[in-house]
Amino acid sequence: TQGEVITCKAAVAWEPNKPLVIEDVQVAPPQAGEVRIKILFTALCHTDAYTWSGKDPEGLFPCILGHEAAGIVESVGEGVTEVQPGDHVIPCYQAECRECKFCKSGKTNLCGKVRAATGVGVMMNDRKSRFSINGKPIYHFMGTSTFSQYTVVHDVSVAKIDPQAPLDKVCLLGCGVPTGLGAVWNTAKVEPGSTVAVFGLGTVGLAVAEGAKTAGASRIIGVDVDNKKFDIAKNFGVTEFVNPKEHDKPIQQVLVDLTDGGVDYSFECIGNVSVMRAALECCHKGWGTSVIVGVAASGQEISTRPFQLVTGRVWKGTAFGGFKSRSQVPWLVDKYMKKEIKVDEYITHNMALGEINEAFHLMHGGSCLRCVLKV
């Protein structure tokens, strides 16, 4: 099939909020610097639901969503040297070119090489899409578009992984789990003995808890409005649980009272700007650091009294947990293979691509962490 158009099944988002439709999609061959991947498994992340909702300023329709997946390289375009057909890979929405100002800075995992194209649903070379239906272009999403049996991505967005790793599990290392672990290890750099608060106990929040446990945190306080989350959360290292609905005081005050003045580190893993404020304000005066992980919709803004920062609290954010994708995703896969990090435990459901609308429905239910689709 090298050099040929492939027709395959993909879930197309024609319009915001309208059910996804499984369509026969034409996938053009990879051009220079591009890789065509046969996607075998993809999970759903809340960011897919966010863009589908129409609230993402970068959301374009019709598009093929999906960014947490694993597959096998089918063919490569001219000049691609780091992967070849047959390689097992994880597509990475956060690229790593190792040449741009961002990559060379040593200060960030963000990469500037293809971001301008991935933000507008096209490929860098010709600013066009490789997906079409009977000649009508369908936009890419986050440079990954994994809700498709075949996708085309930039070579700087492909992590080559251990071929022994089970793709139906390690697909999760494309987003949620690394984001939570990395928020703790790379962005906050939590030290042993620290007190940590995690707001939102979905996959991302639970991975924060797991990361904090391995970093040696002494208290890990889980905050969620859903009491069901506590039993699950204990398995990921959460030591105490607070439900804001069960308190009359603002949640930041509850946490400050519980921790003799505030936590050392807090993480917002929901995407709610008033919770982001609470997460900052529950930090200890002088040093407490709060990391924003959740994605909030266009038009939403954060606020607090500047006095909170003047008196030493620090507000940070993280994308993909600060991990350098091509370099570190294979390392995370190896850690999973050595049983040093959890992955299976986040998978609560397995379904087929054709059931993707039900899968999204489940995701909003609260008993679902990650649902993995066989593509």
Ligand code: NAD
């Ligand atoms: P999720 O929906 O599974 O988890 C959110 C949790 O928050 C749920 O358990 C829910 O009950 C709880 N919650 C909702 N409102 C609350 C409130 N007011 N107070 C306390 N708890 C509340 O989501 P997820 O897949 O874990 O993703 C979490 C967020 O992280 C999303 O916004 C997602 O878009 C974002 N995200 C960011 C990155 C990044 O790189 N920064 C990567 C992945 C996901």
Ligand code: AHE
């Ligand atoms: N288009 C969105 C931005 C969403 C966002 O912040 N995405 C995160 C990853 S979420 C994965 O589940 C991210 O990595 N951001 C860095 C980047 O370069 O996009 C909006 O709201 O505009």
Ligand code: ZN
């Ligand atoms: Zn995601």
